[in-house]
Amino acid sequence: MSRTLRLDAVLIQAVIAGALSFSHLHDLAEAAGQDGWKAWAYPISVDLLLVAAWRRMRTHADNRAAWYWFVIALAASLGANIATAGLLDLEDVPAWLRILVAGWPALAFLGGTLLAHAPATPEPTTPAAAPLAAPDPEPAPDVTVERAPEPAPELPLASAPAAASAPATEPPTVAVPPALLDHARKVADTHHATTGARIDSATLRARLGIPAPLADAINAQLA
Numbered sequence: 001m002s003r004t005l006r007l008d009a010v011l012i013q014a015v016i017a018g019a020l021s022f023s024h025l026h027d028l029a030e031a032a033g034q035d036g037w038k039a040w041a042y043p044i045s046v047d048l049l050l051v052a053a054w055r056r057m058r059t060h061a062d063n064r065a066a067w068y069w070f071v072i073a074l075a076a077s078l079g080a081n082i083a084t085a086g087l088l089d090l091e092d093v094p095a096w097l098r099i100l101v102a103g104w105p106a107l108a109f110l111g112g113t114l115l116a117h118a119p120a121t122p123e124p125t126t127p128a129a130a131p132l133a134a135p136d137p138e139p140a141p142d143v144t145v146e147r148a149p150e151p152a153p154e155l156p157l158a159s160a161p162a163a164a165s166a167p168a169t170e171p172p173t174v175a176v177p178p179a180l181l182d183h184a185r186k187v188a189d190t191h192h193a194t195t196g197a198r199i200d201s202a203t204l205r206a207r208l209g210i211p212a213p214l215a216d217a218i219n220a221q222l223a
Contacts (some may be wrong), residue, residue: 173217184222
C-alpha cells in the first residue's frame with residue numbers, strides 16, 4: 001500500500017530549526033577544542049537530552065525533574081546559537097566556555113540517566129471505606145402474655161330436610177318469537193299429517209335446529 005507524504009509547515013520549521021541549532025552546537029564545540037567526531041557528538045547529545053526531557057514531561061505526572069533538564073538542554077542549544085552569532089570570537093574562546101563544553105558530556109549523561117530510570121509516580125489509591133458496623137440490637141424484655149381460654153366449639157344446628165325446606169322450582173320460561181311459533185306449527189301439522197302422530201320435542205328440535213329448552217317451550221304451546 002503506497003502512503004502519500006504530506007508536508008507539514010510545522011514539521012518543516014522544526015527540521016530547519018534543528019539543523020541550524022545542530023550546526024551552531026557543532027561550530028561551538030569545534031571552536032572550544034573538540035575536533036573530529038567529538039564536535040558532531042555534542043549537538044546530538046544536546047538534542048537527545050531535549051527529547052528525553054520532553055517525553056518525560058508528556059508521560060509522567062511529576063515532571064519537575066524533566067523541566068529542570070529540559071531548561072538545561074535548551075540553555076545549551078540557545079547559548080550556542082547566540083555565541084556563534086558574532087558575539088563571541090570563535091578564534092579565541094574563553095576558558096570558562098571551554099570548561100563548560102568539556103564538562104557537558106558528564107552533565108548530559110547524568111541527566112539522561114536520571115530521566116530514564118526515574119520511578120513513575122504511583123497514583124494515590126483511596127482506601128476503601130470500612131462498612132459501618134450495625135449497632136447491637138437491644139435485648140427484648142421478657143414479657144409473659146397470658147392467652148385467653150378458647151371458647152368451646154358450637155354444635156351445628158340440626159337442619160331440616162332439604163326437600164321440606166326447599167321451595168319447588170319451576171322450569172324457566174323461554175320466550176318464543178311469534179314467527180318461529182307459526183313456523184313450528186306448520187312443521188307440526190305436516191308431521192301429524194304424514195305420520196298421524198303428534199310431533200315431539202326431539203323431532204321439533206331436529207327439524208328447526210333450535211336448542212332443547214326452546215323446543216320444549218314451543219312444544220308446550222303447540223299442545
